[in-house]
Amino acid sequence: MPPAPRVYEHGGGVASVAVTIPDNPLGHTLVHVVDTDRGPVLVDTGWDDPGSWAELCEGLTALGTSVRDVQGVLVTHHHPDHHGLSGRVREASGAWIAMHAADIAVVRRTREAEPGAWRGYLEAKLEGAGAPASHTAPLRAARPGDYPLPRPALPDREIGAGELLDLPGRRLRAVWTPGHTPGHVCLHLEEAHPANLPGRGRLFSGDHLLPGISPHIGLYEDPDDAGPGLGDPLGDYLDSLERVARLGAAEVLPAHQHAFTGAGARVAELLAHHEERLTGLLALLETPLTPWQLAERMEWNRPWARIPYGSRTIAVSEAEAHLRHLVKQGRAEPVPGSAPVTYVACDPS
Numbered sequence: 001m002p003p004a005p006r007v008y009e010h011g012g013g014v015a016s017v018a019v020t021i022p023d024n025p026l027g028h029t030l031v032h033v034v035d036t037d038r039g040p041v042l043v044d045t046g047w048d049d050p051g052s053w054a055e056l057c058e059g060l061t062a063l064g065t066s067v068r069d070v071q072g073v074l075v076t077h078h079h080p081d082h083h084g085l086s087g088r089v090r091e092a093s094g095a096w097i098a099m100h101a102a103d104i105a106v107v108r109r110t111r112e113a114e115p116g117a118w119r120g121y122l123e124a125k126l127e128g129a130g131a132p133a134s135h136t137a138p139l140r141a142a143r144p145g146d147y148p149l150p151r152p153a154l155p156d157r158e159i160g161a162g163e164l165l166d167l168p169g170r171r172l173r174a175v176w177t178p179g180h181t182p183g184h185v186c187l188h189l190e191e192a193h194p195a196n197l198p199g200r201g202r203l204f205s206g207d208h209l210l211p212g213i214s215p216h217i218g219l220y221e222d223p224d225d226a227g228p229g230l231g232d233p234l235g236d237y238l239d240s241l242e243r244v245a246r247l248g249a250a251e252v253l254p255a256h257q258h259a260f261t262g263a264g265a266r267v268a269e270l271l272a273h274h275e276e277r278l279t280g281l282l283a284l285l286e287t288p289l290t291p292w293q294l295a296e297r298m299e300w301n302r303p304w305a306r307i308p309y310g311s312r313t314i315a316v317s318e319a320e321a322h323l324r325h326l327v328k329q330g331r332a333e334p335v336p337g338s339a340p341v342t343y344v345a346c347d348p349s
Contacts, residue, residue: 007062011194017059019046021081026256029081032204037169039071043204044255048084072096076206077184078103087153098157103183107152129316130290130340159185177208179237180215188247199250209252211260218317234325241267281322288335288342295319
């Protein structure tokens with residue numbers, strides 16, 4: 001007999017279903033189900049996998065509804081553990097799919113990209129970051145079909161920053177929180193907490209605010225843009241954290257781990273963590289380093305030698321995001337004429 005669906009009742013017409021992310025240490029995505037006067041609306045959907053789809057459907061049944069009753073899907077961001085099953089939900093129910101315009105643009109680029117486009121972009125990006133030939137060799141040897149891009153569902157509605165969403169009987173406002181992705185949104189349920197906890201309503205935080213981990217912050221340049229770009233994802237994330245803290249939410253309902261209170265205290269922890277990390281990186285940058293060399297020296301959840309191939313690519317992107325932020329702050333600078341580009345801490349005097 002299959003295990004019972006992991007369903008959590010949060011009160012006040014809000015519940016969640018834990019949907020497995022296959023072969024991922026995060027374990028699952030918490031798909032939140034919000035009752036409205038027209039029927040249920042989902043916040044995220046989970047990974048596009050047959051077992052995950054079965055869990056979502058069984059969870060909705062356990063809540064006394066079904067996937068056929070879903071009226072809409074609010075996607076916090078475009079990553080496949082959040083947006084993956086949106087298309088299947090729409091096919092089963094006719095539901096609309098809504099996402100911030102910046103992440104809709106990412107979905108559109110992914111759907112329209114030529115075969116091999118991502119491979120070529122990634123190879124050039126890694127070489128520019130100082131990756132060794134041993135790391136880029138699999139990309140150089142790949143055939144066009146070796147790195148197929150998914151075709152995620154194209155959303156049919158945009159979520160506007162600050163928008164009070166059209167959910168009859170509910171008061172749910174979008175809060176644009178770029179950083180983890182350019183179009184990440186949190187959703188603030190501006191209603192009294194069902195258990196009368198102190199604070200202003202509840203916050204569906206996606207990956208932006210999690211109780212025990214910090215989300216990955218890497219660069220989010222357009223693969224069609226050959227230039228270095230001028231974005232500052234880490235700066236965006238830190239600014240967004242402060243914006244969320246000012247909401248004063250009584251409870252946070254994230255997409256991973258578990259619901260929690262004390263949003264302001266958690267934001268303060270994350271801001272302190274990133275400042276401590278930036279300070280540590282400046283100490284490393286007393287000697288000029290490429291992004292790859294910096295990533296090798298940064299502290300991760302395991303030694304660099306034990307980090308697998310794909311995770312090293314992600315780690316280098318995170319190192320680049322931190323470097324970008326330090327350069328924007330005037331605390332580090334590229335070394336003129338270096339190739340690949342190395343960075344060094346600025347003289348504080």
